Amino acid sequence: MKIDFSQFAFANRAxxxxxxxxxxxxHREMLASLIELVALETASHKALEQWQAAQLRNLLFHVSQRSAFWRRRLPAKKNVRDLSLSSLPVLTRADVIAQVQSEGPLILRTDPLTTSKSSTSGSSGTPVEFFVSDMNRRYNTARSLAQHFIEGRPLSLNRTKVKSGFIENKNGFTVAKDPSWTAGLDSFFKVGKGKYIEYAYPNIPKLLEELTRDPIGYLVTIPHFIEFVIQYIEPADLKRAGADYWLCLGGSPDEQIRQKFADVGIIVRASYSSEEVGPIGHECPMNPGHYHLAASNVIVELDKSEGIIIDGKLMGRVLITHLHSYATPFIRYDIGDLAQLKDSCPCGHNGPVLSDIRGRSKLLLKHPDGHLIPFYVRAGKFIELVKLSGYRIRQTDLRTIVVEIERPDPLTSETIEALKNMVVAHSGPGFDIEVLHVEKIDWGKNTKQLGFKNEILS
Ligand SMILES: [Zn+2]
Incomplete structure (x- = not known):
């Protein structure tokens, strides 16, 4: 074992x-944070468990002092610090909304931390609003950087982040640039440049020109965007434009795309996170689809009481306890995903690992008889049938699937019929399929722009 920074390029006057x-x-503060976080994430089981248990006790004590809502939820015990996590009830989105509306942030103005309001990116219904502290923001930045050290990924590559936004200009996207993409260490290590592209209804040739103009380095974006882009350019074109990594946010990369990227030498790494709690897991470099948990941030449990079986595997609901959630507590929070949880990873990582993560509310369709099926229609299926700039499928009730097609011109009746048939081929019979033409999909605050949203599963 050695601690060694020789793989990293230093600034000349570091x-x-x-x-x-x-x-x-x-630089000292960020370096110290990185060393602390790498130590925790790679610590022995016992030391980590001890730390997590202490953090949980601290959090439970905090909520018992500051929140009537939480006092009602905590099982009666003389000392709140003796409570076990599994004795607490599951926290739903509705619970979080109720707590936030009735009590606001549980960090007070007299505390040394400040809070700000944040919200989930749910595409319909009521997004969950909650509070985060400045510690949460500092942690998220440091933890994201720490992953580069844990995996030995160079900081000298550029970083190109692409996300959806609310853009009204002629080209349908905006570009912002930064001389460096790391906060806190940019004059210590040699750090690549940062580029941020936000798009809504883009002029596609212009967007691709911008995307490939400067060396890409790390391409940070959602699967939906990559599926969209590779309808127009090859993974090899991205590689030629300097893309060395695709850091995949907000979902699992499609296996075929992963293979195509591997064939041209683009490394794919996904991360699992949520707006509410920050990082939850990072994909194992050796076992795609396995996520080493971000143990310095969360404790993850699996609730298998629903007994949902997908592809022959018994899936459990993912419950997250965010150890630093002092502003709005997330304790045993049902994040709306299904997964499998194991104690260790086949790569040898001696810590909990999530695999087979499925967005329960995102990727499952509920049939009128009540059974759930995995449901995913690839962007390419739409593009084969119609020229479009965006699409979204929603299950709005037990019998109705709504398909929105975003484009300037209305749809012909033949196209509508073809789209209906294509969706039925994925959903099976028993549904009314409504195909709607829209000039712009109203994503609300849904930055992930999920191609499918199930509005009847919470
Ligand atoms: Zn692993």
Missing amino acids: FSEKPMTFCEPA
Whole structure:
């Protein structure tokens, strides 16, 4: 075992030139955070468990002091610090909404932390609003950077982040650039440039031109965007434009796309996170689809009481306890996904691992007789049938599937029929399929722009 930064490129004037000092104070804080986080994430089982148990006790004590809502939920015991996690009830979205509306943030103005309001990206219904502290923001930045150290990924590559937004200009996208993409260490290590593209209804040739203009380095985006892009350009074109990694957010990469990227030497790494709690897991470099849990942030449990079987595997509901959720507590929070949970990873990582993650509300269709089926229609299926700039499928009630097609011109009756048939081929019979033409899909605050949303599963 050695701690060694020799794989990382240093800035020429990385170190302090003052007497009896090594690093500049500005770098010291981030370096210390990184070392702390890497230590925790790679610590022995016992040491980590001990730390998590202590953090949980701290959080339970905090909520018992600050929240009537939480006092009602906690089982009666003399000392709240003796409570076990499994003795607490599951926290639903409705519970979070109720707590936030009645009590606001549980960090007070007199506390040394500040809070700000945030919300989930649910595409319909009521997004969950909640509060986060500035500690949560600092942690998320440091933990994201720590993953580069854990995996030995160079900081010198550029980072190109592409996300959907609310863009009204002529090209349907905006570009912002940064001389460096890391906060806190940009004059310590040699760090690549940052580029942020936000798009809504893009002029596709212009968007692709912008995407490939500068060396891409890390391409950070959702599966939906990659599926969209590779209808127009080859993975090899992305590689030629300097894409070395696709850091996949908000879902699992399609296996075929993963293979195509591997064939041209683009490494794919997914991460599992949520707006509410931040990072939950990072994909194993050796076993795609297996996520090493972000143990410095969350405790994950699996509730198998529903007994949902997908592809022959018994899936459980993912319950997240966010150990730093002091502003709005997330304790045994049902995040709406199904998965499998194991104690260790086939790669040898000696910590809990989630696999087979399925968005319960995103990727399951409920048939009129009540059974659930995995449901996913690839973007390519739509593009074969109709010229479009976006689409969304929603199950709005037990018998109705609504398909929205975003494009300037109305749909012909033949196209509507073809789209209906294509959706039925995925859903099976028993549904009324409504195909709607829209000039712009109203994604609300849904930054993930999920191609399918089940509105009857919470
Ligand atoms: Zn692993």
